Amino acid sequence: MNQTTRFERAQLAQGGAIEIDRLGVRLGAGAQAFDAVQDVSLAIAPGEFVCVLGPSGCGKSTLLGALAGHWTPSRGSIRVDGAPVAGPHPDRGLVFQQHTLFPWKKVLDNVAFGLKMQGVGRRERRERARELLGLVGLAGFEDRYPVQLSGGMQQRVEIARVLINHPRVMLMDEPFGALDAQTRLKMQELLLDVWTRVNTTIVFITHDIDEALFLADRILVMSPRPGRIIDDIRLDFERPRHPDLMTSHHFTRLKRHCLDLLHPQASITPLARLSPLGPP
Amino acid sequence: MDTTAPRTLDPPLLRRTGRLLLRALSLGACVAAWQWAATHHVDLGLVTFQNVPSPGDVYDAAAALLESPRLVLHLKASVGRVFAGFAAAGVAGIVLGLVIGRSRLLEDVLLPPLEMLRPIPAVAWIPLAILMFPSSELSMVFITFIGALFPILLGTIHGAEGADPRLVASSRSLGAGRWTIFTEVILPAAAPNIVTGLSIGMGTAWFCLVTAEMISGQFGIGYYTWAAYTIQNYPDIVVGMLLIGVIGMGSSALVKKLGDLAMPWHHMQRTKR
Numbered sequence: 001m002n003q004t005t006r007f008e009r010a011q012l013a014q015g016g017a018i019e020i021d022r023l024g025v026r027l028g029a030g031a032q033a034f035d036a037v038q039d040v041s042l043a044i045a046p047g048e049f050v051c052v053l054g055p056s057g058c059g060k061s062t063l064l065g066a067l068a069g070h071w072t073p074s075r076g077s078i079r080v081d082g083a084p085v086a087g088p089h090p091d092r093g094l095v096f097q098q099h100t101l102f103p104w105k106k107v108l109d110n111v112a113f114g115l116k117m118q119g120v121g122r123r124e125r126r127e128r129a130r131e132l133l134g135l136v137g138l139a140g141f142e143d144r145y146p147v148q149l150s151g152g153m154q155q156r157v158e159i160a161r162v163l164i165n166h167p168r169v170m171l172m173d174e175p176f177g178a179l180d181a182q183t184r185l186k187m188q189e190l191l192l193d194v195w196t197r198v199n200t201t202i203v204f205i206t207h208d209i210d211e212a213l214f215l216a217d218r219i220l221v222m223s224p225r226p227g228r229i230i231d232d233i234r235l236d237f238e239r240p241r242h243p244d245l246m247t248s249h250h251f252t253r254l255k256r257h258c259l260d261l262l263h264p265q266a267s268i269t270p271l272a273r274l275s276p277l278g279p280p
Numbered sequence: 281m282d283t284t285a286p287r288t289l290d291p292p293l294l295r296r297t298g299r300l301l302l303r304a305l306s307l308g309a310c311v312a313a314w315q316w317a318a319t320h321h322v323d324l325g326l327v328t329f330q331n332v333p334s335p336g337d338v339y340d341a342a343a344a345l346l347e348s349p350r351l352v353l354h355l356k357a358s359v360g361r362v363f364a365g366f367a368a369a370g371v372a373g374i375v376l377g378l379v380i381g382r383s384r385l386l387e388d389v390l391l392p393p394l395e396m397l398r399p400i401p402a403v404a405w406i407p408l409a410i411l412m413f414p415s416s417e418l419s420m421v422f423i424t425f426i427g428a429l430f431p432i433l434l435g436t437i438h439g440a441e442g443a444d445p446r447l448v449a450s451s452r453s454l455g456a457g458r459w460t461i462f463t464e465v466i467l468p469a470a471a472p473n474i475v476t477g478l479s480i481g482m483g484t485a486w487f488c489l490v491t492a493e494m495i496s497g498q499f500g501i502g503y504y505t506w507a508a509y510t511i512q513n514y515p516d517i518v519v520g521m522l523l524i525g526v527i528g529m530g531s532s533a534l535v536k537k538l539g540d541l542a543m544p545w546h547h548m549q550r551t552k553r
Contacts, residue, residue: 070449088452100450104468104545113464117455145545165454 015047015201016080016091016168018067024075025059025066036062038226040076044218049195049202051212052220055262059227060205064171067203068094080169090114093162095172098154101146107133107157108142114165132160135194152183159191163198172204176211185243188214192241209258213251214241221261231261311335333515338522341515350499355527357499358489361417362531365424365492366485373429373481374474377436382466398430402488406495420492420500427488428481435477439470472546475539482535486528490520501527 025037036059044050054060065071067078069088078085080092088094101110108129109116115125133139136156146154155175162170176184188211195202206212212219213235221231233254237245245251316322318334333341345351376394379386402423409419443466451465493502505520540547 068449068453070452088449090453090455092453094450094453096446096450099444100446102447102451102465102468103549104471104543113451113456114454116464117457117460145548147545147548161454 014168015199017046017082018042018044018169018201018203019079019082020067020076021079022076023063023066023073023078025062025071026074027062027071035074035226037066038228040227040229042220042229042232044201044203047199047201049204049215049217050220051204051206051216051218052222053206053209053212053258053262054222054227055224056207058222058224060222061173063222063227064094064173064203064205067169068092068171090117090165091167092169092171093165093167095155095158095162095170095175097174098151098178101154101157101161103146105145106142107138107144107146107149110146110157111160111164113161129160129164132164133157135163135197136160136190150183151179152187155179155187156190159194163194163200166198167200169201169203172202174205174207177206177208184211189243191215192239196240209255209262210246213237213254213258214243214246219258221258233257331514333518337515338518341513342519342522345504345516345519353499354501354504357497357503358493358501359527361420361492361500362424362482362485362489364421365426366428366482368421369425369428369432369481369485370478372425373432373477374436377433377474377477378440378462378466378470380433381437381440381470382462394430394433402427402491403494406491410495416496419495420497423492423495424485424488427491428485431480431484432474432477435473435475435480436470439473439477440466442473443469471543472539475536475543479532479535479539483528483532486524486531489524 020040020042023037023040024035026033027036028034038059040063052060052063062071066073067080067085069085069092085092102113105113108126111132112125112129115128116122120128130139130142133142136159138153138156138160141149141153146157149157158175176187179187192215204212204215216235218235219231219233220229221233222228223230235254237251314332315335317329318332318337320329322329376390380390381387405423405426406419409422410416413419413422447465447469448461451461456464489500490502490505493500494506497503501520501523505517505524508514508516508520
């Protein structure tokens with residue numbers, strides 16, 4: 001996996017810069033309509049790895065859907081590299097939590113789908129798909145159907161399927177949320193490894209604080225609905241990162257901080273401080 | 281687990297043979313009851329077996345038909361009609377079903393008239409079919425078409441409506457356009473339901489065969505059955521009925537089997553659940 005593949009050499013595009021200006025997204029129709037996202041402004045630098053952390057139902061998936069071009073903003077604007085987002089585009093690859101591989105296509109053809117849409121010939125697209133499957137550690141599984149793979153393997157295929165389009169931005173909606181803890185950690189390490197080889201900006205949605213702290217350059221914390229950004233945390237942990245990081249002092253302090261933001265009531269009645277010297 | 285069972289006998293295999301045997305016995309018992317009722321001219325008041333041919337008579341009639349060179353002609357004529365009607369219904373049902381399933385506007389425009397035509401039985405179409413088509417051959421194909429259309433149409437609509445929106449969203453993000461979403465996502469997602477519709481439609485096409493071949497003709501199993509009735513040749517009626525039943529069941533199963541071969545992934549999903 002340490003060789004430079006043709007895929008990496010072909011990666012000329014840089015990661016995209018994202019600018020979101022006072023974005024509002026209204027979902028539903030008529031009396032059921034509600035503001036899923038309200039007044040969100042942020043800027044993401046090219047190649048940055050940003051995690052959006054928030055309680056479930058806070059509108060973080062809606063934010064991602066708007067970035068992908070599946071939702072139209074009701075207010076404000078989204079720009080990627082200066083151009084307004086007008087709809088879905090392969091430049092902004094989207095990875096869901098699970099079950100979005102085409103069940104009727106073999107793994108290789110799932111990965112090659114983006115190239116097929118570009119009109120690349122069958123022989124070439126299969127060759128390039130094979131290369132990408134190697135990059136995510138799935139060489140030898142080309143002819144399986146998705147249903148024959150484990151959850152973690154399916155997510156590897158999802159990632160390869162998006163990467164084949166050389167996206168400038170990769171949008172990930174709790175991609176590892178359905179995996180068991182062991183597999184999730186493995187996938188997080190794999191994603192970081194892949195990210196160092198491809199120049200892409202990643203926006204990663206999660207409600208798992210450990211995951212956000214382990215992966216990101218920067219964490220945006222969202223409030224419950226309607227979602228707004230309530231904190232912007234920059235992480236300066238060294239890369240490459242190792243799971244040992246999760247037990248470091250700095251890491252746990254930041255985790256405490258995130259917990260306080262997500263569950264404010266937890267800090268209302270702090271436990272009495274235990275000290276060998278007795279109460280202060 | 282039963283460890284005392286002898287190793288040479290595979291329990292699942294044994295169970296399967298047992299069920300097969302039971303089914304064969306059930307069929308045999310039905311034939312025996314029929315034989316008994318027919319030979320004793322049982323009269324139950326509401327139902328009477330006075331004029332019902334016995335299995336023996338039917339067997340003789342079937343043997344006579346099997347030896348006659350007309351059987352091949354009858355089969356050829358009927359199979360040709362059913363498959364022509366079925367093929368036309370397949371194309372129309374799948375195309376209409378896909379657009380109705382995916383477009384609200386087309387659903388509003390196309391579905392109400394189709395829903396109104398659906399409950400009309402094939403036999404009621406006979407006069408119009410004769411008036412509308414230049415040849416009686418086409419009228420007969422039209423009747424089998426009517427029989428096959430609605431199961432295929434409804435199966436396709438159901439499948440197209442049920443296509444996972446996340447798969448559609450994924451394909452759009454991967455660069456699929458409006459048309460490719462149809463061919464690459466909606467159609468394969470609806471395929472299992474389409475195959476079920478086709479399989480049922482094949483059965484209903486045969487179901488309408490006697491009706492179709494009442495129109496006219498010289499050959500055809502439905503015509504053979506209907507002609508036997510008009511000349512009061514009762515054993516031949518039952519031979520015709522059984523022939524249609526067996527061929528209808530067989531071709532319906534064939535459609536299902538071909539569908540399974542074309543969709544190995546669907547079979548795997550089902551067995552995993």
